[in-house]
Amino acid sequence: MLLAAIDWGFIFDQTLTQMVGLNAAVYAIAAIGLNVHFGYAGLLNFGQVGFVAVGAYGMGLSVTLWDLHPVLAVLGGVVFAAIFALLLGIPTLRLRADYLAIVTIAAAEIIRLMARSTALRTVTRGAEGLNEFVGPFREYNPFDASQSYGIGPVGYRGTEFFAILIGWLVALLAVLLVWTLMRSPWGRVVKAIRENEDAALALGKNAYWYKLQALILGGIIGGFAGMVEAVGKATVQPDFYVAPLTFFFWLVLIIGGVGKVWAPIIGSMIYWALITFVQNLGRQLVDQGIVPTSVMDPSQVDQIRFWIVGIALALLMVYRPQGIFGSREEMALDAR
Amino acid sequence: MRQLATAVALVVMVALAVLLPGAAMAEGESVTSTIRYDDPASGEERPAVGVAVTVRDSAGAVIAETTTDDEGRFLVELPGAGQYTVELDPATLPEGVVLRNPDRNPATVNVQDAQAARTIFATSAGEGGGGGGVSGRQIAQLTWEGLKLGLFIAMMAIGLSLIFGTTGLVNFSHGEMIGWGMLIAYLFNFHGLAGFLGFMRDLPAPLGAGANLIVAAAIAIVFGAALGWGLDRFVFQPLRRRGISLIAQMVVTIGLSLVLRYLYLFAFGGSPRFFKDYTAQAAISLGIVEITPKDIVASLLAVAVLLGVGLFLIYTRMGKAMRAVADNRDLAESSGIDVQRVIRFVWTIGGGLAALGGVLLGLSEQVAWNIGFRTLLLVFAGVVLGGLGTAFGALVGSVLVGIGIQVSTVIIPPELKNVGALIVLILVLIARPQGILGRKERVG
Secondary structure (H helix, E strand, C coil), X not given: CHHHHCCHHHHHHHHHHHHXXXXXXXXXXXXXXXXXXXXXXXXXXXXXXXXXXXXXXXXXXXXXXXXXXXXXXXXXXXXXXXXXXXXXXXXXXXXXXXXXXXXXXXXXXXXXXXXXXXXXXXXXXXXXXXXXXXXXXXXXXXXXXXCEEEECCEEEEHHHHHHHHHHHHHHHHHHHHHXXXXXXHHHHHHHHHHHCHHHHHHCCCCHHHHHHHHHHHHHHHHHHHXXXXXXXXXXXXXXXXXXXXXXXXXXXXXXXXXXXXXXXXXXXXHHHHHHHHHHXXXXXXXXXXXXXXXXXXXXXXXXXXXXXXXXXXXXXXXXXXXXXXXXXXXXXXXXX | CHHHCCCCCCCCCCHHHHHCHHHHCCCCCEEEEECEEECCCCCXXXXXXXXXXXXXXXXXXXXXXXXCCCCCEEEEECCCCEEXXXXXXXXXXXXXXXXXXXXXXXXXXXXXXXCEEECCCCEEECCCCCCCCCCHHHHHHHXXXXXXXXXXXXXXXXXXXXXXXXXXXXXXXXXXXXXXXXXXXHHHHHHHHHHCCCCCCCCCCCCCCCCCHHHHHHHHHHHHHHHHHHHHHHHHHHHHHHCCCHHHHHHHHHHHHHHHHHHHHHHHCCCCECCCCCCCCCCEEECCEEECHHHHHHHHHHHHHHHHHHHHHHHCHHHHHHHHHHHCHHHHHHCCCCHHHHHHHHHHHHHHHHHHHHHHHHHHCCECCCHHXXXXXXXXXXXXXXXXCCHHHHHHHHHHHHHHHHHHCCCCCHHHHHHHHHHHHHHHHHHCCCCCCCCHHHCC
């Protein structure tokens, strides 16, 4: 009776739109990087959002500071992400897994604080972020910005549609790259190190070097997530790259199945469908007064997402660590 | 020195609109913005409340006049797509705060169909006196402030380090245990021992109206210890029994911290606040440093508590057992120590210490929902510097981190002082990963 007031059609449209939208692509790419780190190499990266930020800033600054061609700007993002990975990896990869976790979560926050600082305002534009880099990228957009593209209820404006296509293309390429690499001798060594580092060392493999390579590779993929996001939203804002974002990526990865090559893509779609559905439903329940504002006001609806992620992360980790499609054997949970 | 951060920033981020455009798009067109500023006194970012905003259409007709809410946010529904101007009345900004780009006010926004458009108004603190040389007096003052901060960090770090030592678990939800203490104290400080329940609201203090902060702090410690106890009893002991790996447990602590932190935001709101008692105090000059009475009391209390914990660890049976388990769990177990009981004790003590640390931090700075996470990173720096798993190392490392953070503001802008601490954390891992008091075999 009360639920009749809810516009289910709108909610389902939104859910579908978000499920294959820009955010889903960005999260999928970031989670592919995380999959290389945690799923294959067993590296406990709690700061993936740092790589995302560094990639976005690397690309954005390449345009705003040095006026580089978009292709070189993307390369700039890649270089920034690789350097960041080296900085994090060199001190920590010889240590136990939890040191990397502490350092990555701290380093991601360092990046955000530095980017928004007044001291670096001439470079990063402080908390306003970079807003004038997207022009050269938009020149390649074959779609009409004023028109809507899509099928049925799912539609995006031209600029967004372009970014979404690029995003899923990057995600697809990243999946293919990871798939190929993990079947190669390199991938087998990385997985061997995850399973038993001492055994890999005994076979003469330089575990430290392989782990560093995996950290760089996953970091660069994370950087691409940042670049796609930046081009799609036409802005790089430091306060987007907050610590909880990393754990959204973690949930995406765990939903799909850690160590499964398609997991990030499937996980991201499921994640965005779930979150969009719940948030829109919550918003309407509040707007219609079915949930009184004394319990929850409209701005608080957005906080539901963090509760869902926190609870889902904890429960999945305990009861179904392999996610929906993963197998327990592929779990790197004993990387100590 | 503090004004050295002459400016400072801030912005608008309807972060949620960025994160979830689908949700923000709901039906009609609107324009929204969040205006924030950095408080020059504390360096904290605050929402600018009650700023007058006027929205006009392209013909110059006024669509709406509004003011920003408690979170510095305004939202104006628009009649349709098109070009609009948003004008902010600079006179209504908080004192000492100006628009960084006055020429961008009024701001022009192009609103597309079904779009929730964002505008950006960056603010900066008015010109404060910067520069000047560094005097010995400043160094002394900063060292004292650093020592105070270090003592608070140490209080929280001992729990984190002991939990790691006895269980091997890095507790990423330790920051929320800090926030818990702070917010519980705030709750009792403002609403009294039972006032928040509603039916006792009209009773006199300490039952109805707010309780004195000292009473509230004592209650917060009990609640903090209870949280620590409960987390071990209902979450982590069952996980250990199930044989869940430490990495999975670490992810569980992350999930826990997200849920708790955003429950705090839900219950407490986004704006930082202050305790009711002892907030504004005149500093007393003690020779070369100026100290407020509350800071003296808080620091002495911290020293007393840390001494007490130290003596407890050295001389009592339980303290010895805790160190034994941290040293070598199997050996401790085989010599008859009830390891599970020790771990439960460590969680309880850690929770109580974190809560007290949170109260002291809230007293010396401010009370905010997300202070736990920010502090956690400093606690990590202290613990790693001192040696993960050692109680006394955590103490030494934390004090060094606290002093380092404050004294570093002589050279670097205060807004980046925490960054310095985190960079030190990374450098320590390169040079001496076991920390000052740690032993080598712990880390490998």
